[in-house]
Amino acid sequence: MKIPLFDIDGTLFKTGGQLHQEAFNYAFEKVYKIPAKQTDIQPEGMTDKQIIIEVLKVHGISPEVSRQKVEQAMAQMSKYFVSHKEEAKPVILPGVISLLKKLKEKNVPMGILSGNVETIGWTKIEQAGTRKYFSFGAFGDKTEKRAELVEIARQNAGKVLNRDLEINDFIIIGDTPKDIQCARDNGIETVLVSTGIYSFEELQKLEPEVLVHNFEEELQKVVDFIS
């Protein structure tokens, strides 16, 4: 049995991408006093912390300067997102609930590995009514490198499950090339699902261990691979 680390956006839910973008833009304005936009770069698969640094780079602000206020910026993002959360409810992607239920029945511990700022990530998960399935998480406010989230997940899972875990005990479940890159950087396996912005054919070229169109039609294949 492996412990799955689920990505959020495009994997579990179609989320309030718009609201998340607005939260970034609010923080750029509020903390850095510039009209920067999250969409000034291609942010898919990056951690939120990394996105802030990369967007500001485009606006001529050095990472050294950006980092001085990045915690403050992420706190403003969380505040904005939580106070507007009713405007954008996450839409649960096909088969996600069945998959989570099946894995829970089999006593598979489940975690989140997401580029989202932690408060924003858990807010989406709670709004979708899925908080009960996840016992730990590793989030994008802790690092600018997605690959480092696996070690953070390992440590957090170890505390919650009260046992020593190896990196190899985990697999990544995601929807983008960055998810599989993150897994490969850690030498672990990947399940990819084409419910995000990448097509099945695009993801197929990356040769993940398992690739499905969605978790509804190919539920058993994913359950068997994990458990």
Ligand SMILES: [Mg+2]
């Ligand atoms: Mg994603």
